[in-house]
Amino acid sequence: MTTTPPLIAIEEHWVMPDVTAALRALPHPDESLVLSEWGDNQERLEDLGAGRIAAMDAQGIDVSILALTPPGVQPLPPQDALALSRAANDMAAAAVARHPTRFRSLSTLPMSSPKDVPGELERAAGMGHVGSMVYGRSGDLFLDDLAYDDFFAAASGLGQPVFIHPQLPSNAVRDASYRGFDPMTDLALATFGWGWHMDAATAALRLILRGTFDRHPDLQVVLGHWGEMLLFWLDRADSLSRIAGLQRSVSDYVRSNFHITTSGMLNPALLQHALSVTSIDRLIFSTDYPFQRPTREDIDSFLKHFPSDTERRQFSSANAASLYGIDF
Numbered sequence: 135m136t137t138t139p140p141l142i143a144i145e146e147h148w149v150m151p152d153v154t155a156a157l158r159a160l161p162h163p164d165e166s167l168v169l170s171e172w173g174d175n176q177e178r179l180e181d182l183g184a185g186r187i188a189a190m191d192a193q194g195i196d197v198s199i200l201a202l203t204p205p206g207v208q209p210l211p212p213q214d215a216l217a218l219s220r221a222a223n224d225m226a227a228a229a230v231a232r233h234p235t236r237f238r239s240l241s242t243l244p245m246s247s248p249k250d251v252p253g254e255l256e257r258a259a260g261m262g263h264v265g266s267m268v269y270g271r272s273g274d275l276f277l278d279d280l281a282y283d284d285f286f287a288a289a290s291g292l293g294q295p296v297f298i299h300p301q302l303p304s305n306a307v308r309d310a311s312y313r314g315f316d317p318m319t320d321l322a323l324a325t326f327g328w329g330w331h332m333d334a335a336t337a338a339l340r341l342i343l344r345g346t347f348d349r350h351p352d353l354q355v356v357l358g359h360w361g362e363m364l365l366f367w368l369d370r371a372d373s374l375s376r377i378a379g380l381q382r383s384v385s386d387y388v389r390s391n392f393h394i395t396t397s398g399m400l401n402p403a404l405l406q407h408a409l410s411v412t413s414i415d416r417l418i419f420s421t422d423y424p425f426q427r428p429t430r431e432d433i434d435s436f437l438k439h440f441p442s443d444t445e446r447r448q449f450s451s452a453n454a455a456s457l458y459g460i461d462f
Contacts, residue, residue, distance in 0.1 A: 138194070138434065139447040142454040144395055145297070145358050145420035146198040148186075148229075149179040150222045153202065153242075156210055164205045166302045166325050169425070178424040179203060182229035186423075187236055193421065194430045196451070197460065200226055201240040201267040205301050208272045212247030219244045219254055227261040238264045238460060240297055245272040248281040252288040259292050264458040265356070266294055269301040270337025277337050278344035286346055290353040295393065295457055297356040298337055300330030307333075326425075335362040338392070339371060343378045347391045354457065358397040358420065360404045365394065365411050385411065393418055393457055398426025400436035414445050418454045 149170055157163055170179055178185065182200070190198055202222055207215040219242045226239035241258030243266050244250050255266060266289065270277045277298070289296050303312065303324055312324035323329060338357055347353060357364065364371065371384040380387075394408055395418040408417055421428055428436075440446040454460065 138437075139443070139450040140197075141193075141195045141419060141433070142197045142199070142451045142460065143190075143195050143420045143423070144199040144356070144418055144454050144458070145299075145397055146200055146423040147179060147203040147425065148182055148200050148226070149176070149203050150218075150225055151180065153207060153218050153222060156207075156214055156218055157205070160209060164209055164302055165321055166204060168321070169325065170203055175424050182225075182237075183232070187233065189423070189427075190236065192430065193428065194433060195421070197236060197238060198423070199238045199240060199264065199454070199458065200229065201297065201299070202226070202242045204299055205269060206242050206245075206267065206299075208245045208269050208301070210246060212244065212250070215244035215246045216250050216254065218242075220257075223254070223258045223261065223263060227258075227263065230262060238262075238458060240265045240267040241294075242266075243268055243285070245269070245277075245282075246275075248275070248279075248285065251282065251285040255285065255288050255294060256292065259294055264294070264460065265297060267297040267299050269299055270333055270340075271301065271304065276340060278340040278346060280344075283346075283349065286350050286353055290350040293352075293459065295354040295356055297358070298334055298362075299358065300325075300334040300362065303329045303333045331359055331362045334358075335364040335367075338362065338364055339374075339384070342384055342387045343374060343380070345378075345380065347387050348381050351391075353391060354393060355391055356393045356395060356418070356457075358395050358422065360396065360399060360408055361388075361392070361394045364388065365408055368411055388412060389416065392416065393453070395420040397422040398428055400428055400432055402436065402439040405436075405439055414448050415453055417449050418457070419450050 222242040230237045241263040368385045398421040
């Protein structure tokens with residue numbers, strides 16, 4: 135007989151109107167902002183209270199870890215990014231304080247101002263944020279650039295996991311690979327249909343190749359969407375290890391420094407593959423709310439594919455509670 139374990143969802147999005155306004159005021163606004171406006175997404179994203187909790191209750195989710203929706207503040211100029219990341223972190227912390235049994239939050243960081251990132255991470259951690267969410271690139275600066283090494287040192291030292299979320303690929307990459315259709319097909323191909331996930335996987339792989347985890351062996355990174363393609367190409371990615379002079383194989387870093395979440399993709403075949411290349415203690419539940427909205431029935435059906443109550447509980451809540459320091 136199976137039992138229904140508690141549920142912690144770790145990639146549940148929200149938006150801050152001031153951040154959205156600043157992003158829209160840029161000379162070339164991020165086109166993926168339109169995805170937040172589809173249907174009732176905007177209303178749901180702005181709700182950090184009763185409506186969101188009602189949606190959680192309907193899905194059977196006990197705790198949601200809130201994260202500002204892409205692209206965060208990363209496209210903004212340094213001064214604006216710093217001011218708005220602080221404001222966003224204050225707002226998320228206030229939501230958690232109002233609903234301490236239902237919410238936790240990931241901090242938003244001013245990645246376009248690398249020198250300010252460690253300080254804001256520390257400030258946010260002191261306010262109760264349980265980790266951070268970042269993206270693979272700020273302008274032309276890759277996440278693996280050594281300008282961010284103090285950030286990764288701080289994240290490791292504070293025990294703050296870093297969630298690398300997909301973002302819209304650069305214009306150069308879009309021109310090379312994702313254009314030539316009608317505008318919405320262009321955008322879909324470059325975002326949720328393919329490009330987002332390739333971009334995030336590349337950011338993660340670059341961190342490994344840069345030796346980030348050799349310098350910071352305790353650093354923990356989270357990837358959504360079943361590892362953003364990386365789990366499915368480890369046989370080939372491992373061939374990079376010797377060439378890059380790494381101490382271990384790419385697979386080894388993935389198994390020891392990465393946690394993988396579902397982002398609402400409740401496909402048993404993906405679960406079985408993930409378990410073939412990493413371990414159950416590395417897998418975590420999330421819905422990617424409100425962009426994915428699995429029902430309670432969808433979730434319960436998926437959880438039946440775990441072979442034991444122990445493994446089911448690890449995936450549903452125990453792994454997230456351990457990684458993010460949640461008393462549950």
